[in-house]
Amino acid sequence: MTLLEKRQADGQSTNEILLEEVIGLGRDIIDSLDMDLLRENANLNGESFSGKMSKFGSEYSKWYARSFTMPPQLVKAIKDNVVYVHDLDQYAIGTTNCIFIPFDKLLRQGFNTGNGSVRPPNSIMTAMALTAIIFQSQQNSQYGGVSGSKLDHDLAPYVAKSFAKLFRKGLDYFEEGQAGEDLGEITMSRTDLKERYPRAFRYATKETESETLQAAESLIHNLNTMSSRAGGQIPFTSINYGTCTSPEGQLVIDCLLTATMKGLGSGETPVFPIQIFKCKKGVNQQPGDPNYELFLKAAECSARRLYPNFANLDAPLNLVYYNPADPDTEFATMGCRTRVLGDRFGRNHCSGKGNLSFNTLNLVRLGIQNGTITGLRQAADEEGFYDDLDHYMEIALNGLLHRFRIQGAQKAKASDFMMREGVWEGGETLGPEEQVRELLKHGSLSLGFIGMAECMKAMYGKHHAEDTEVYGKALALVRHMREFCDRKSEELDLNITLFATPAEGLSGKFTKIDSKEFGAIEGVTDREYYTNSFHVPVYYQTGAANKIKLEAPFHDYCNAGAISYVELDGNARSNPAAFVKIIRYALEQNISYFSINHPVDRCSDCGYEGVIGTNCPSCGAHEQEVHIRRLRRVTGYLTGDYQTRFNAAKQAEVRDRVKHL
Structure with a gap:
């Protein structure tokens, strides 16, 4: 007997149930009487016309599922x-x-959005533009997050395409090459070409770096402005990177970090994509590792912008299916914590599921x-x-x-x-x-x-x-x-x-x-x-090292995903060495996925960013006179101002948080 049948047996008619449950709920939505209801999804403006319309459909669909569908x-x-x-x-x-998108396949083969076909890109600028379109198209096929598990590896070939095109142009500009000369595959790692055609190589390198940075800025701006659902909801995107050691892959990582630190049009911190830097011994964890400087830059970026988070590829849980020859077997997450690396049917990789x-x-x-x-x-x-x-x-x-x-x-x-x-x-x-x-x-x-x-x-x-x-x-x-x-x-x-x-x-x-x-x-x-889950309560006074040590063993059991945080006081940008030290300790304790929370406030009057009390330390504006945008990581991702987008419970949790240093 369904719930509806039981209630009908108790004397209520279907119409009475509709009047009781649906019409009353409608009033809460129309008149914004239940703000927690409208703020269930902090990535959506529930008070907008389209947000309320979406909420109507959502709440009726829930009622239908409970009454007619669910056990x-x-x-x-x-x-x-x-x-x-x-x-x-x-x-x-x-x-x-949610899903990990196989960007390598879609970019290599081209794709069709349903409204038209798209050819494979021949430059990094086009490749990153198409990455945003793929994210948006896939978002409409599901309700959760969309992620790239190895975006540095996936986009590196298109940096190479741009470099090759610009190198050939440089040969023409500087008359260094012979017409029709077969140079083989042209890549940024070809030291022989660098020695033989120094001016063309230098020109192509500089122009490729500029184009890749512009492409990265375009990707981040697109993923923060492309609405894909009612209520102005932008795609819930995340990107994993950090282990590609080719010059092209390193440039992708470097430019994504640079673009993130530069911020959006007025310098605001980008809310999406959630960015995850993949930490791996021998790749980016010690001086001399090929991507070590990129790891330090990732820590600097996280201290400024709260992203990237840090995935520990060396944690025991993450090594079970790891194949050094296949970057798609590297642990990655769909943003806030979800993982799907293992598969009892043999697809022990991330992309495509x-x-x-x-x-x-x-x-x-x-x-x-x-x-x-x-x-x-x-x-x-x-x-x-x-x-x-x-x-x-x-x-x-x-x-x-x-x-x-x-x-x-x-x-x-x-x-x-x-x-x-x-x-x-x-x-x-x-x-x-x-x-x-x-x-x-x-x-x-x-x-x-x-x-x-x-x-x-x-x-x-x-x-x-x-x-x-x-x-x-x-x-x-x-x-x-x-x-x-x-x-x-x-x-x-x-x-x-x-x-x-x-x-x-x-x-x-x-x-x-x-x-x-x-x-x-x-x-x-x-x-x-x-x-949240197994976390030490946010209000419990303890040190960062102790919190990390207590939570680390739980990660090994949570094979669908887990994350741990510590809270820093003050402006994290002022102490990068401490920031790196905390990340290293979390990795040493085998925490699978980790990030550091710290306040990022922004004055809308002068653009100052940092820690702001009631008055902006730069221009003196009072919080009652101008909007102070208080950005916080609340559930694994960022969403505008936590005071206006999150429900009362989450706002209370943020207020209760103690600092771990």
């Missing part, structure tokens, strides 16, 4: 406030979440019901907790499987660009009417979790950063969830993975319901939010 047990688990279904509005129509969907478990609720904090029992009921956890993990997983059946039954034409152009590997082999299930099985279905700290507090009176015994119990809990996922992967022959959930819209939802039912329990429900 009743899953609907009840949502009502019990234990399970959360992410992107519920996409459930009934079978959309998938992604995460299909994920559901999140409210660990705090289970901790309250089985713990000591409420005073109902003297000792935590660990057996009862794990029984409840297994029960709800089964329900959450069954929901993912049910959704996968809907996703797999879709025809290839439903995700036209993704399948027709082979963005999802093998999609080009399907006819428009063929179902996509056999291709989607290479993606992942993920169980996520939130509130480890509050769960431990509810169970044992202390969270995992306060007590070594409790820390061991927290680690055992995450291990238990990972073992459940591994076991189900074997039983179901699917990629079931464990996710350290990035809680944006979810952050305050669980808490609001639990605090209403259980009251304000100190250290558990007395704030507006639950702590």
Whole structure:
């Protein structure tokens, strides 16, 4: 019996349910009465006309899925406030979440957006322009993030094309070459050409550097201005780079960092793409490594602009499928933390697949019901907790499987660009009417979790950063969830993975319901939010090294993705050595994916950037007189001013953050 049927059996008609649930919700949207609802997606202006129209469709789609589509047990688990279904509005129509785009293939072969075909590019300027178009086209085929796992490797050939073209032009300019002379493949690493034709080589190098920087600036500007969805939402993009050691690849990395540091038109920090610098021993970690200077520049850029984040290719989890000869086997992320490198069906690389969907478990609720904090029992009921956890993990997983059946039954034409152009590997082999299930099985279905700290507090009176015994119990809990996922992967022959959930819209939802039912329990429900995944609470006083050391072991269990942060006080730009030292320590501790948070404020009056209190230190303008844009990393990515785009729970979390130095 569906939820709708049950409510009808209780005497409510369909029309009464519509009046009760949908019309009231409509008023909240039209009159902007529920700002948290309109700010669920911080990358979208929910108060705009198109944003409200999008929200109408989204909320009705959620209602339809709960009433007519989803398994009743899953609907009840949502009502019990234990399970959360992410992107519920996409459930009934079978959309998938996120993907790593094979840019090398699309740029090499050309592609068709559906409105016209595009030839392969012959320069880096055109290649980066087409990269933005590919990002935008793919964004419309799914609801989550779109990522390039190795953009430096993918774009290097087009730097070479530009260089070769400019070198030949230089030969003509300086009359250094002979007409029709066969020079073979012309690249920036050809020292013989540099010695033989120095002026043409110098000219081509300088012009290629200029063109690549312009192309990088164009890419970043495009990805911050191209709206792809209602509400002015720009594509949720991320790019990974850092390991290509050819002169062309190094130039791509260098120019992306330079363009990011220069900022947008008025010098603003770019919100997208999320940038991830891939750290690898022997490539960019020590003086003498070919890309070491680029690593230092990445740290400088992150200290100025909050990006790039840092992926640790040498962490044990990230070496399982690593093949030095194939950059597509290097660990990469889809922005905030998602990973899909492993595949039980053999596609153990990044490009051409992604995460299909994920559901999140409210660990705090289970901790309250089985713990000591409420005073109902003297000792935590660990057996009862794990029984409840297994029960709800089964329900959450069954929901993912049910959704996968809907996703797999879709025809290839439903995700036209993704399948027709082979963005999802093998999609080009399907006819428009063929179902996509056999291709989607290479993606992942993920169980996520939130509130480890509050769960431990509810169970044992202390969270995992306060007590070594409790820390061991927290680690055992995450291990238990990972073992459940591994076991189900074997039983179901699917990629079931464990996710350290990035809680944006979810952050305050669980808490609001639990605090209403259980009251304000100190250290558990007395704030507006639950702590992200396994993180040490943002309000807990500890040093950067200790926070890193505590969180690092959890990464190895979260094979669907995880990230750790530390918070810096003051202007991070003023102490680059300390910034690099923190990154190095995180890598040494085998944290898989890491970044450093610090305040980046901008005065709209004079353009000053740094740390701004109530008055701009440059022009003296007061925050009530001019807009101070306060940029913060809130859920793994940046979104304009956190005070105007994020929901109340996330704003509260930012206010509570303590500094780790």
